[in-house]
Amino acid sequence: MPEAPIYVTRPLLPDLDAFTEKLREVWDSKWLSNGGAQHQRFEELVRQTLQVDNVSLFNNGTIALIVAAQSLRLQGEVITTPFTFPATTHVLSWNGITPVFCDIDPETMNISPESIEAAITQRTSGILGVHVYGIPCDVQHIGDIADRHGLRVIYDAAHAFQTEINGVGIGNFGDISMFSFHPTKLFHSGEGGCLTYTDPSLKPRIDLLKNFGIKNEFEVIMPGINGKMNEIQAVLGQLVLDMVDDERRKRQALRLQYMTELQNLPGVHFPGVGSEVKDSNQYLVIRINAEEFGHSRDRVYEALREKNILARKYFFPLTSDYNCYRNLPTARPELLPNAHKVASEVLCLPYHGELTPAEVTLICHIIRSLARPAAI
Secondary structure (H helix, E strand, C coil): CCCCCEECCCCCCCCHHHHHHHHHHHHHHCCCCCCCHHHHHHHHHHHHHHCCCCEEEECCHHHHHHHHHHHCCCCCEEEECCCCCHHHHHHHHHCCCEEEECCECCCCCCECHHHHHHHCCCCEEEEEEECHHHCCCCHHHHHHHHHHHCCEEEEECCCCCCCEECCEEHHHCCCEEEEECCCCCCCCCCCCEEEEECCCCHHHHHHHHCECCECCCCCECCCCCECCCCHHHHHHHHHHHCCHHHHHHHHHHHHHHHHHHCCCCCCEECCCCCCCEECCCCCEEEEECHHHHCCCHHHHHHHHHHCCEECECCCCCCHHHCCCCCCCHHHCHHHCHHHHHHHCCEEEECCCCCCCHHHHHHHHHHHHHHCCHHHC
């Protein structure tokens, strides 16, 4: 058993001397927040990296999503997925919006366009989709639905940094996309996030909303919030950005090893993306069919933890099962059969550049040891 825990992910950290040297620029400027030189430089780097026209940086992804809903003036009801991190749903509640849960596609695990259309009412103002594990939503179908019904579309792209569809950055779809720069993400800035959007007229409103609504020294023109990214976050983000390509190559090698060592194991399925999609390499996810495999996902999870391997059940339970949402009419389990099935099967395995081939082999050995004898 490993002496130290094997975590599901580990944050990229630049050379400490390089970080300290870069911080000297901040110390010399004595400008720590409010859109200083590091912020401006980092925002442009993010814009280029994500291949988008417009970017606004934030201190974290949740505040960014709250501002996204505010900037589009969403109200009433917004249709969303229950298969996501709690922040996605909380953002709607913080804006006084009723979350309307709809079921997910059983294969992509993303919000189902057919379920979206069935959930639209006169109170619906928007759709909040999630590119789960960096797998893109059906952006074309969702866009068509939104156009027909006059709805706005926000995508939670927390997992989808540099995901592309046919060479187009994922941040170009919908009205607004949010990217998280949390330390659990392949790319991070300690904490942080950003919004991307195709309509340049949104930028003044978004940037006002994240800065208390302050227009100038004497005018506050809307009730904003403090969502600004500081200069130290921007410095860290710039340095981590230089490390992303190498980290992605390491993760791709690990994915190949996982798939090779677990290939042809009945009941173990690797969700994937189509050939038209550039993968973000955010998570290494398997789905475990208990009947075919011989044990449930939960038993595999516990067996790994017994060996100090900390896999994660992203996302279980569903947000619709939380106490604060379970009484909503659309939270009833019988309305969300695909979401409940997927939530009972998914397991995110350790997946980061510090992981060794020997550790991957150990993880795969534990999983294979639980399979039905005839499956090995």
